[in-house]
Amino acid sequence: MQAAGNDGVPAALAQKQELAKQLTTATTNTADGGFIAQLTSNPFFTAGFGLAGLGAAATFAQRGIRNGAALLKRRLLVDVEINNRDESYAWFLYWLRLHEQGRILSTPASAATGRKSSWLSSVLQRLTPSMRQLSIETETVKLPNGAINAEFALVAGPGRHFLRYRNAFIAVNRVRETKQYDKDGKPWETITLTTLYSQRHVFESMFKEAHELAVENTEGKTPIYVPRAVSWEPFGNPRQKRPLSSVILDQGVKERIVADVRDFIQSEKWYYDRGIPYRRGYLLYGPPGTGKSSFIQALAGHLNYAIALLNLSERGLTDDRLNHFLSNLPERTFVLLEDVDVAWANQRSAGSDGYSGANVTMSGLLNALDGVASAEERILFLTTNHIEKLDAALVRPGRVDMTVHLGNATAYQIEQLWKRFYEDVDGDGKHLASFIDTLRSHGILSRDTSQTTSTVSPAAIQGLFLYNKSDPFGAIQMAAQLAPPDTSNQSLASSP
Numbered sequence: 001m002q003a004a005g006n007d008g009v010p011a012a013l014a015q016k017q018e019l020a021k022q023l024t025t026a027t028t029n030t031a032d033g034g035f036i037a038q039l040t041s042n043p044f045f046t047a048g049f050g051l052a053g054l055g056a057a058a059t060f061a062q063r064g065i066r067n068g069a070a071l072l073k074r075r076l077l078v079d080v081e082i083n084n085r086d087e088s089y090a091w092f093l094y095w096l097r098l099h100e101q102g103r104i105l106s107t108p109a110s111a112a113t114g115r116k117s118s119w120l121s122s123v124l125q126r127l128t129p130s131m132r133q134l135s136i137e138t139e140t141v142k143l144p145n146g147a148i149n150a151e152f153a154l155v156a157g158p159g160r161h162f163l164r165y166r167n168a169f170i171a172v173n174r175v176r177e178t179k180q181y182d183k184d185g186k187p188w189e190t191i192t193l194t195t196l197y198s199q200r201h202v203f204e205s206m207f208k209e210a211h212e213l214a215v216e217n218t219e220g221k222t223p224i225y226v227p228r229a230v231s232w233e234p235f236g237n238p239r240q241k242r243p244l245s246s247v248i249l250d251q252g253v254k255e256r257i258v259a260d261v262r263d264f265i266q267s268e269k270w271y272y273d274r275g276i277p278y279r280r281g282y283l284l285y286g287p288p289g290t291g292k293s294s295f296i297q298a299l300a301g302h303l304n305y306a307i308a309l310l311n312l313s314e315r316g317l318t319d320d321r322l323n324h325f326l327s328n329l330p331e332r333t334f335v336l337l338e339d340v341d342v343a344w345a346n347q348r349s350a351g352s353d354g355y356s357g358a359n360v361t362m363s364g365l366l367n368a369l370d371g372v373a374s375a376e377e378r379i380l381f382l383t384t385n386h387i388e389k390l391d392a393a394l395v396r397p398g399r400v401d402m403t404v405h406l407g408n409a410t411a412y413q414i415e416q417l418w419k420r421f422y423e424d425v426d427g428d429g430k431h432l433a434s435f436i437d438t439l440r441s442h443g444i445l446s447r448d449t450s451q452t453t454s455t456v457s458p459a460a461i462q463g464l465f466l467y468n469k470s471d472p473f474g475a476i477q478m479a480a481q482l483a484p485p486d487t488s489n490q491s492l493a494s495s496p
Contacts, residue, residue, distance in 0.1 A: 080193045081191070083189065135154070137152070137153045138150055173191070177189070231328070241298075242301055243301075248413045254295065280380070280401050281379075281400040283402070286407050291459070296334065319367070326369070340384050366393055408458075414445075422475075431472040434476055438480070
């Protein structure tokens with residue numbers, strides 16, 4: 001027992017001595033390593049530092065990925081933005097509508113014709129998603145019988161869409177702001193197109209097609225603009241172009257005006273080289289029904305111009321707005337001020353609606369036409385039935401460069417109108433001679449051949465021919481109705 005006890009005591013002592021030695025060694029190392037060594041040897045500190053390092057690394061990695069993605073997007077993708085104030089906005093929406101319709105109809109058409117498309121085209125066709133967010137666009141079409149037919153079309157609405165154009169995938173994002181409006185009170189809209197940078201060339205051909213479609217849509221038509229808020233807006237659908245030959249003016253008058261307008265259009269550099277304001281004004285005056293407005297519309301169609309209508313008596317039109325509109329005209333547009341002599345005729349005391357007539361002053365009109373702030377590259381047409389009522393300052397050279405009188409129908413106009421209606425049934429002109437004699441016998445045309453002007457307007461002659469479209473005999477028999485009241489009464493009294 002004593003031996004065992006004696007053997008056990010040294011063993012326990014040896015263990016204690018070994019533990020003390022280890023602690024002494026650790027303390028010595030810690031004292032030698034300093035504060036850093038103490039921190040690194042602390043398991044709680046190392047665990048927290050590791051977590052913080054992982055968090056920081058994750059944050060830097062996230063930022064790196066985000067910046068890398070943005071850099072990659074800038075390198076690989078290209079964006080094109082269009083807003084609804086740009087003219088191409090409506091062009092692109094119309095093109096997008098037709099493109100989507102063509103895509104939908106392409107597959108049934110291929111199946112019906114029995115043509116097999118390549119496997120690549122089939123795959124791309126299946127990968128191209130259809131538009132899901134759509135809007136309704138209503139169009140009214142006037143039928144030949146005069147009835148109005150409404151047609152409804154689905155167009156891309158606000159949201160994200162995808163399309164394939166010439167094997168290039170394009171993302172379309174149409175955004176409509178609900179809290180931001182433009183100057184016309186319409187919601188602000190933008191369309192952003194995104195595709196690969198290597199395929200950016202498709203945008204040029206896409207917008208070229210959109211512009212060609214817009215031109216084709218108005219081909220053979222004359223757009224009419226009216227002022228709305230602070231900009232010019234289309235007034236209804238474009239009008240069918242009226243052939244210049246359908247407006248019969250006295251001999252040489254039409255040709256003289258057309259030649260002058262053409263010369264002005266081709267003389268822009270000549271005006272600028274000499275420091276002369278590049279604008280031209282025309283005044284057409286005469287009794288009602290002599291073709292003033294009709295000729296301007298036909299001339300606009302003949303030269304592929306639009307017409308901007310200005311009503312000086314319009315409510316809310318002030319001198320400043322008038323100047324603004326005349327300074328911001330659509331390109332290739334005639335400005336038309338009809339019946340300018342009565343612009344201030346309806347001045348009155350303000351009624352219950354607060355309207356007291358035209359707010360535009362004569363001074364404001366004169367300054368808008370050729371003042372310091374007036375626009376150039378402008379062709380202005382004024383019409384009036386009473387030129388004597390116009391202020392001399394309005395019709396002076398510089399504001400009105402050519403004054404043309406359009407009076408009652410002359411013998412030349414009557415002959416040309418007759419040929420236009422009855423040339424196919426009166427090739428030898430016998431009925432025309434009878435019609436002219438009838439007009440002379442009733443005092444509508446003078447018996448003196450040197451006096452070629454009649455007592456009726458070209459509109460009255462044309463109205464008679466329209467009533468007797470294919471019946472020259474009926475036109476001859478009804479010619480007496482065109483006679484002035486006093487002459488007609490005398491003719492009736494002398495008849496048996």
